[in-house]
Amino acid sequence: MKKRIARLSLALFASIALVGCGSSNNAGGDVNEPLIFSGKLFTEQFILPQILGQYVEAKTDYVVEYKEGLGEVAILTPALENGDIDVYIEYTGTGLQSVLKADLAQGESSESILKRVREGYEETYGVTWLEPLGFENTYTLAYSKDQPYNAETYSDLVEASKSQDIVFGAPHAFYERPGDGFDALVEVYPFEFSEKESLDPNIMYEAVKRGDVDVITAFTTDGRIERFDLAITTDDKGFFPKYDAAPLVRQETLETYPELEDVLNELAGKITVDDMQKMNARVDIDGEKPEDVARDFLIEKGLIKE
DSSP states (O other), X not given: OOOOSSOGGGHHHHHHHHHHHOOOOOTTOOTTSOEEEEOOSSTHHHHHHHHHHHHXXXXXXOOEEEXXXXXXXXXXXXHHHHTSOSEEEEEHHHXXXXXXXXXXXXXXXXXXXXXXXXXXXXXXXXXXXXXXXXXXXXXXXXXXXXXXXXXXXXXXXXXXXXXXXXXXXXXXXXXXXXXXXXXXXXXXXXXXXXXXXXXXXXXXXXXXXXXXXXXXXXXXXXXXXXXXXXXXXXXXXXXXXXXXXXXXXEHHHHHXXXXXXXXXXXXXXXXXXXXXXXXXXXXXXXXXXXXXHHHHHHHHTTSSOO
């Protein structure tokens, strides 16, 4: 039986939370109950649930509902565990370090990380990782090409930060992440930024383009890197793990909806970095709707009919 987030003793909190988040409670194991797909608070995570959800509806009789932009991993993980959502897309390195609090082996492969997070989530949360979608969304430190430095690596930026005033910008969650967040980053790369700014991930590219900040933690699948002609740098010490995108699904959900696992795994390897960059740019720059971009992708790839 799917559990609620709060107990009756916290009735007021529960009423607010459930209005905001909804619940996919399916106590009778009724396959006609809607599947709840959710995601994080940046563009890619508005598009991906639509790709998965529209594909599931095209291939099955299941009904899908969306709880868009529910929050970061600290919100999504308990929401998934408790049954308030059924599916969302996570990145393997985030699952390993931010959720399971596991150490990364230097040069650890995508296959090894996926195996570890799959085992850890199944044991701890009753959640499994399905097959990766085909692309990795990792970090790169990006800056405007009109800056006086020509940094090709993170280490180059360290040297630049020692001699110039460089304002660093990143999403708020990056400053709080254990393992692969800001505090751990500066232990490996001793940056001496003059200031640190907390930015919404959807506006930080505009911020660096305008010169409000000098360097940001850009995502490699973001189409604004190319469109805004930003310079990117290489993680030359291998600080960040692999961040392969894959669907996370409650094991109880897979039992209730027997076609779901096979259908979602049909999308394995179908989305490239280039695909994701172009889709993100259509939403972020061209102003298109995530659901329309997702549908176009599925049709263009021959995955659903027009």
